[in-house]
Amino acid sequence: MESLQFLGTSLSAVYHHMVMVPAPLFKRPGPQLPGNRTTTASVIRAAAALQHGAQSIPLPGPLDGDYVDGVVVDEVPIVDLAELRSSSGRAQGTQRVAAACRDWGFFQVVNHGVSIEFVHKLRKQCLDVFSLPQEQKDKVSRRSQGSQWVYDYRPNHGPLEVLQLNPWDSPQLHTCAHALNCSEDFIAVYEEANLVFRTLAMEILDILIEGLRVDAKHFQAHKKESQGVLRANYYHQSKAADQVLGLIPHVDGNLFTILHQQDVSGLEVLKDGSWIPITPRNDAFCINVADIMQVLTNDEYTSVQHRAVGPKTQARLSLAYFLTPAAGVTLVAAPELVNSLHPPRYRPFTWKDFVDASKGADRPYPSVLPFFEQRH
Numbered sequence: 358m359e360s361l362q363f364l365g366t367s368l369s370a371v372y373h374h375m376v377m378v379p380a381p382l383f384k385r386p387g388p389q390l391p392g393n394r395t396t397t398a399s400v401i402r403a404a405a406a407l408q409h410g411a412q413s414i415p416l417p418g419p420l421d422g423d424y425v426d427g428v429v430v431d432e433v434p435i436v437d438l439a440e441l442r443s444s445s446g447r448a449q450g451t452q453r454v455a456a457a458c459r460d461w462g463f464f465q466v467v468n469h470g471v472s473i474e475f476v477h478k479l480r481k482q483c484l485d486v487f488s489l490p491q492e493q494k495d496k497v498s499r500r501s502q503g504s505q506w507v508y509d510y511r512p513n514h515g516p517l518e519v520l521q522l523n524p525w526d527s528p529q530l531h532t533c534a535h536a537l538n539c540s541e542d543f544i545a546v547y548e549e550a551n552l553v554f555r556t557l558a559m560e561i562l563d564i565l566i567e568g569l570r571v572d573a574k575h576f577q578a579h580k581k582e583s584q585g586v587l588r589a590n591y592y593h594q595s596k597a598a599d600q601v602l603g604l605i606p607h608v609d610g611n612l613f614t615i616l617h618q619q620d621v622s623g624l625e626v627l628k629d630g631s632w633i634p635i636t637p638r639n640d641a642f643c644i645n646v647a648d649i650m651q652v653l654t655n656d657e658y659t660s661v662q663h664r665a666v667g668p669k670t671q672a673r674l675s676l677a678y679f680l681t682p683a684a685g686v687t688l689v690a691a692p693e694l695v696n697s698l699h700p701p702r703y704r705p706f707t708w709k710d711f712v713d714a715s716k717g718a719d720r721p722y723p724s725v726l727p728f729f730e731q732r733h
């Protein structure tokens with residue numbers, strides 16, 4: 358129980374403190390693209406404003422010089438998983454995914470095998486929770502439960518409501534369902550979600566590993582023991598004159614994230630200094646490479662900086678499944694990815710070290726990953 362507890366506590370810490378990472382910090386040294394510095398400054402300004410309780414954060418406008426509105430959407434990689442399941446499409450498909458992880462840290466998958474009816478069923482359970490009276494939601498909120506929270510209300514982010522649960526943690530599901538007086542279905546749907554998303558996550562993990570052309574044994578512990586956290590983000594329609602940031606720019610701190618945004622846009626990823634809106638597709642999942650995958654690949658795959666823009670005309674619900682690494686394993690890069698040209702970027706550490714660092718008062722700003730960088 359203690360380790361389960363640790364995971365729940367840790368994740369809230371990671372997702373709430375480990376944000377706002379300017380992407381260039383994590384890239385191999387290379388030519389700096391125009392606009393990166395401005396992007397970083399915009400991120401830090403937005404974060405500072407939020408910390409000081411601003412109600413809304415105007416998006417960087419033309420004066421920032423690096424906000425490119427809605428371009429090259431067609432180039433965002435989309436991967437047909439059905440093709441990768443065929444023996445003829447496998448090798449080429451895994452290399453396409455590897456290229457997407459290197460160049461974008463992001464891709465979308467279609468024909469993923471998860472029934473859309475199930476996704477809608479899960480979304481409905483989450484919407485039912487968000488529509489409960491505030492006093493009831495407060496029974497499991499950060500304000501009343503501290504680090505044990507499963508619900509959070511963030512007035513400064515859009516506003517945004519969050520429901521975050523460990524779908525593998527039956528006692529947590531029961532406690533939450535009881536406190537919120539949820540229907541019987543709630544637990545059953547979350548238990549099914551645990552199975553459905555973990556299965557998809559393992560298929561994607563296999564593809565990511567194959568794309569690296571390394572010995573899969575290095576990732577075995579994560580295949581066996583990794584878990585997922587399921588988070589629903591409910592962004593209220595924003596009445597502000599300026600568009601607002603529902604979620605400020607951040608990178609995820611896990612292995613990778615599977616995200617469904619249905620049909621309301623909001624997700625944007627940072628690519629070469631520009632924010633690229635990701636056109637929502639009901640039939641697709643977005644895959645974000647996150648920090649620990651970057652570590653295990655010695656920066657071959659890069660965690661992507663992303664943000665969510667608050668919706669203007671209707672509320673928006675996104676579902677995110679964060680695959681977290683095996684708890685007790687030392688996190689080091691696959692040996693094939695370390696050589697004299699690419700010395701180890703990070704010193705060995707564990708997920709617990711990472712989580713503890715994210716809670717520390719002296720954690721490096723804005724991310725804890727530089728804390729683990731190897732000095733050469």
Ligand SMILES: O=C(O)CCC(=O)C(=O)O
Nearest residue numbers: 590618623624665675677
């Ligand atoms: O709502 C979205 O599209 C992004 C959510 C996200 O990045 C997160 O929950 O970490």
Ligand SMILES: [Fe+2]
Nearest residue numbers: 607608609663
């Ligand atoms: Fe995220």
